[in-house]
Amino acid sequence: MSVPTAQSARQLTEPPFRADHVGSLLRPPMLLAAREAHAEGKLSAEDLHGVEDEAITTVIALQEEIGLRAATDGEFRRTSWHMDFIYQLGGIQKTDEQMRVRMRNARGENSFTSAGLAVRAPVRLEHTIFGADFRFLAEHTRTAVPKLTIPSPSMVHYRSGTAAIDRSVYPDVEQFWTDLSAAYADEVRALGELGCRYLQFDDTSLAYLNDPAQRAMMAGRGEDADHQHLRYIRLINAALAGRPAGMRVTTHMCRGNYRSSWAAEGGYDFVAEALFGELEVDGFFCEFDDERSGGFEPLRFVPPGKRVVLGLVTSKRPELESKDLLKRRVEEASKYVPLEQLCLSPQCGFSSTVEGNALTLEEQVAKLRLIVETAEEIWG
Template identity: 70%
Template structure:
C-alpha cells in the first residue's frame, strides 16, 4: 500500500475543529456590539493561521479553516443562497447522548424566491485558507444540496414561486453547480459536501417521521443523489469531491441511528463523488456489510475515531476494524478519519484541545502504520 497524493487522504478529518477561547470571546463581543466586524475578522484570521499550522504539524495532508467563521456547519451557507430566507419559526431537533437527551432549537427556512447564487459563498474564506496553508491541501466544506430541502421539506417551498417542485430542484442544482465552478476558479481542489439527510434516512424512525409529513421516505435518497450529481457534474478534472454522512453532531450528541443498509446500493453505486466519509465510531452506525456496494475507484474514509468523547481509541482496535472493513472493500480503497467534526456548531463537542490533538495524531499515526 502507498500513501495517497490526492483527496481523500489516508489520514483525513471531516472539517470542523474546536473554537479557541479567544475566538469565542470575540464572537460574543461582536454580538453585544463591543467589537466591529473587521476586528472579529482579524481575530478569526489569527485563529485560522494557528489551526492550519496545528493540522500541518500533526501531519495531516488536508487542512480546513476549522469552520471558525461559522455558527453552524450548514445554515451559514444555506441562508446565503438567493431565494432562501430565515423565518421566525423554530425547528426543534431531538438529540441523544450517553447521558440522556438534548434538544437543539434552530431557525427554520423558507423558499420565498427563485433559488440562485449571486456571489461565491465562503469565497473570501477559502482564499484566506489557501493563502496560509504551506504543506496541506486546503479543503472547503459546504452542506450538500439535500440539506436545503431536508431542513424544511416541500412545506417550506412557496407554491407561488415553485408550483412544480422539479423547478426548485433544477434551480437549486444550478446554483450549486455555479458555486462549484466559482470555488474551482479560486483554486479549490478538495470540496466536501456534508449531508445528514442521506444518513438520517437509514433510521426507520426518521423515515416514519418523513412519511407522516407527506414525504416519499422510500425514494427521497434517490432524488437527493440525482440532484447532488447534477450539482457537481461540471467540476473540473483537478477537483476532488467527497461527501460526509452524519447522523447528527451537536455537543457530543446525535439524532439518528442505524447502519447504511437502506441507502447503500444507490449511494455507493450512483453518487458521483470521489470518496465517502462514513461514521463508524460505535454500534449505532451499523456494520461494514453495506460497503460491498462500493465500486472500484471510490474511497471510503472510515470514521472510526469518535469526536464525541475524549477517550482515546487504541491503535490495535482501529487496525482490527480496518481489517474487518477490508473484507467488503479493498484495503487500498480505505482511509481513516474522525467520525464527524469536533465542532459542527460553534459550541463544540465535549472534548479539550489536547483531546482533539491526540485524536488527530492517532489518525495520522495509525494510517501510516496501516498504509505506509
C-alpha cells in the same frame, strides 16, 4: 493485522488521504470570547474578523504540524456547519419559526432550537459563498491541500421539506430541484476558479434516512420517504456534473453532531446500494465509531476506484481509541472494500456548531495525531 500490499501501502497524492478529517475543529477560547463580545456590541465586525484570521492561521499550522495532508479553516467563521451557507443562497429566507431538533447522547436526550427557512423566490447563486474564506485558507496553507466543506444541496430540502417552498414561486416543484442543483453547480464552478481542488459536501440526510424514525418523520410531512435518498443522489450528481477537471469531491454522512449528541441511528443498509453505486463523488466519509452506525457490510456496494474514509475515531468523547482496535476494525472493513480504497478519520467534525463537542483542545489534537500515526502504520 495483515501486511498491506505494495499497491495499498503507497501514499496517496490526491484526496481523500489515508489520514484525513471531516472539517470542523473546536474553537479556541480567544475566538469564543471575541464572538461573544461582538454579539454584545463590544467588538466590531472588523476586529472579530482579525481574531478569526489569527485563529485560522494557527489551526492551519497545527494541522500541518500533526501531519495531515489536508487542512480546513476549522469552520471558525461559522456558527453552524450548514445554515451559514444555506441562508446565503438566493431565494432562501430565514424565518421566525423556531425548530426544535431532538438529539440524544450517552446521558439521555438533548435538543436545540434553530430558525427555520423558506423558499420565497427562485433559488440561485448570487455570490460565491465562502469564497473569501477559501482564499484565506489557500493563502495560508504550506504543505497541506486546502479543503473546503459546504452542506450538500439535499440539506436545503431536508431541513424543512417541500412545505417550505412557496408554491406561487414553484407551482411545479421539479423546477425547484432544477434550480437548486444549478445554483450548486454555479458554486462548484466558482470555487474551482478560485483554485479549490478538494471540496466536501456534508450531508446528514443520506445517513438519517437509514433510521426508520426519520423516514416516518419525512412521510408525516408528506414526502416520499422510501425514495427520498434517490432524489437527493440525482440532485447532488446534477450539481457536480460540470465540476472542474482536477477537483476531488467527497461527501461526509453522519447522524447528527451537536455538543456530543446525535439525532439518528442505524447502519447504511437502506441507502447503501444506490448511495455507493450511483453518487458521483470520489470518496465517502462514513461514521463507524460505535454501534449506532451499524456494521461494514453495506460497504460491499462501493465500486472500484471510490475511497471510503472510515470514521473510526469518535469526535464525541474524549477517550482515546487504541491503535490495535483501529487496525482490527480497518482489517474487518477490508473484507468488503479493498484496503487500498480505505482511509481513516474521525467519525464527524469536532465542532459542527460553535459550541463544540465535549472534548478539550488537547484531546482533539491527540485524536488527530492518533489517526495520522495509525494510518502510517497501516498503509506505510
